[in-house]
Amino acid sequence: MHILITGGAGFIGSNLVKFHLNQGHKVHVLDDLSTGRKENIQPFLHDPNFHFDEGDVLTWSGLERAVSGADVIYHLAAVVGVFKVLKEPIEVLAINIAGCERLLRAARNSHWQPRIIVASSSEVYGNRPIVDGEHMPLHEELELLITPGINTRWNYSISKLANEAFAISYAKEHDMHVTAIRFFNVCGPGQRGRYGMVVPRFVNQAVNNETITVFGDGSQTRSFMDVRDAVKALFSLANTEESAGEIVNVGSDSEITILDLANLVRKLANSDSVIEHLGYEEVYGEGFDEITYRRPALQKLQKLTGFKSRYALVDTINHLIELSTAVNEIDGDVSLVCSRA
Numbered sequence: 333m334h335i336l337i338t339g340g341a342g343f344i345g346s347n348l349v350k351f352h353l354n355q356g357h358k359v360h361v362l363d364d365l366s367t368g369r370k371e372n373i374q375p376f377l378h379d380p381n382f383h384f385d386e387g388d389v390l391t392w393s394g395l396e397r398a399v400s401g402a403d404v405i406y407h408l409a410a411v412v413g414v415f416k417v418l419k420e421p422i423e424v425l426a427i428n429i430a431g432c433e434r435l436l437r438a439a440r441n442s443h444w445q446p447r448i449i450v451a452s453s454s455e456v457y458g459n460r461p462i463v464d465g466e467h468m469p470l471h472e473e474l475e476l477l478i479t480p481g482i483n484t485r486w487n488y489s490i491s492k493l494a495n496e497a498f499a500i501s502y503a504k505e506h507d508m509h510v511t512a513i514r515f516f517n518v519c520g521p522g523q524r525g526r527y528g529m530v531v532p533r534f535v536n537q538a539v540n541n542e543t544i545t546v547f548g549d550g551s552q553t554r555s556f557m558d559v560r561d562a563v564k565a566l567f568s569l570a571n572t573e574e575s576a577g578e579i580v581n582v583g584s585d586s587e588i589t590i591l592d593l594a595n596l597v598r599k600l601a602n603s604d605s606v607i608e609h610l611g612y613e614e615v616y617g618e619g620f621d622e623i624t625y626r627r628p629a630l631q632k633l634q635k636l637t638g639f640k641s642r643y644a645l646v647d648t649i650n651h652l653i654e655l656s657t658a659v660n661e662i663d664g665d666v667s668l669v670c671s672r673a
Contacts, residue, residue, distance in 0.1 A: 333357040334401050336446075338389050338435060339408035341368030344451075344518060344559060348406055349376055351563045357381065360398055363409065364388045389431040399435070400442035404570045406449045407435050410491070421487045428491035429498075436502045436510065447570040448510045450499040454583065454626050455489040456514065462624065467553065467587065471629035472514070472579050479621060486621075496579055503577035511575040513566065516583025516628045519648055520559035521655050531556065534594055535649065538603035539656045546609050547616075550591025553625040557584040558643035568637035575636050581628040584641055600646065601653050 335352045339345045340361030345368065352359050358381045361373060365386060376382040385394060389409045399405060409431055411424045432450060439446055457470045458477030478489055496512040503510040519531040537544045565582050569575045588596070594607050612620045633639055 333403045335359045336362070336398050336402035336405045337408060338362045338406070338431075339368060339410065340406075341365060341370060341372050341384075342408060343372070343520075344515075344562060345406070345408045346372035347520065347559045348408075348563050348566065349373060349382070351567070353379060353381055359383070360402070361385070362387055362389060362392060362395070362398065367411070389435060390427060395434065396438045396442060399439045399446065400444050402444070402446045404447045404449070404567075405435070405439065406451070406566065406570075407432060408451045410451065411488070424487045425491050428488070429494045432495040433498050436498055436508075440502060440506050440508065445509065448499075448508065449566055449570055450495055450510060450512045452492040452496050452499075452512045452514045452579070453488070454514050454516045454581070454628065455623075456493045456496070457626070458489065459621060459623050460625070467625040467627055469585065469627055469629035470581070472581060472632055500577055500579065509573075509576040511569050511577075512579045513569070514579060514581045514628070515562070516581065516626060517554050517556045518559050518562045518583070519556050519652075521652060530554070530590065530593070531597075531649070532652065534597040535601070535652045535656050538597045538601035538605050539653060541604045544594045544598060544605045544607045546591055546594050546607055548590075548612055548622055549609060550594065551589055552622055553587045553589050553627065554593075555584045555587050555627045556645050556648065557582070557641060558648045561641040561643055565633065565637070565639050568639050569633075572636050578632070578636070580633050580636065581630060582633060583628040583630070584645070585628055585630050586645060587625070587627045588645065596646070597649055597653075600649050
């Protein structure tokens with residue numbers, strides 16, 4: 333099987349590379365290394381089944397040739413991370429939207445029939461109201477809430493919603509096997525937490541007995557999925573006929589507040605760190621609109637694939653603490669990430 337991964341030097345992408353090479357597949361990665369890192373794919377560079385091209389999905393001249401031989405394509409290339417999204421709002425729209433459409437158009441023109449996974453995000457759900465004190469699971473049929481205003485984080489939501497529209501439109505109009513994936517928080521080892529990723533930041537701070545910084549009052553909740561589960565879920569969807577033309581949540585439905593997460597990490601790391609709260613404006617600037625909660629409904633994923641997560645959040649955190657401690661013993665350089673996509 334031939335696999336093409338755009339954004340394959342990123343966190344989730346590089347874990348997909350490892351997964352498919354372990355399956356004996358041939359893997360081709362395209363990445364411009366703007367947020368991905370070559371270090372993530374360094375272990376694979378001498379594998380005869382692995383090929384890497386450094387290039388921009390918007391302009392790379394080899395895209396048509398690459399898609400024409402791929403059995404499965406994962407389109408992950410995008411501007412990601414809250415800090416980067418806020419800093420580069422125009423690039424978010426231009427790169428995320430145009431890059432997705434170019435890939436789908438190339439696949440259509442190739443007259444090939446790859447299975448295509450297009451990465452979207454739970455951000456498209458917006459900031460949902462709490463109903464009768466309950467955090468209602470976010471299911472794929474919900475109406476979406478995009479809030480206008482000065483807060484450019486919503487450019488990311490708009491770009492991902494456009495990607496979904498392209499994915500479903502190409503699937504229906506051209507009879508292509510395209511599935512849009514709404515990622516919830518995915519975490520695990522593989523890259524630095526440079527753009528506002530919470531789990532690696534907490535782990536790094538706790539392991540080094542530094543102040544653990546919680547943004548806001550910490551009452552906001554998230555649901556974290558181990559990347560090892562995430563890549564298996566993606567491949568399961570790619571291999572399911574019924575996933576064509578569908579939008580599917582991929583994540584964990586186990587919810588935790590950010591303050592409880594900070595305390596959990598501190599406890600598991602046996603850390604002396606203190607917890608400090610920082611205001612959103614202090615961290616992100618004026619007008620930042622935080623998401624109150626984000627918990628997926630997973631019935632559709634389970635119905636299509638029968639998929640169930642293997643790793644609990646405690647397992648993931650313990651794994652990251654072990655890696656962080658081992659790296660600190662060598663040279664103090666910690667490499668961890670948790671994707672917000």
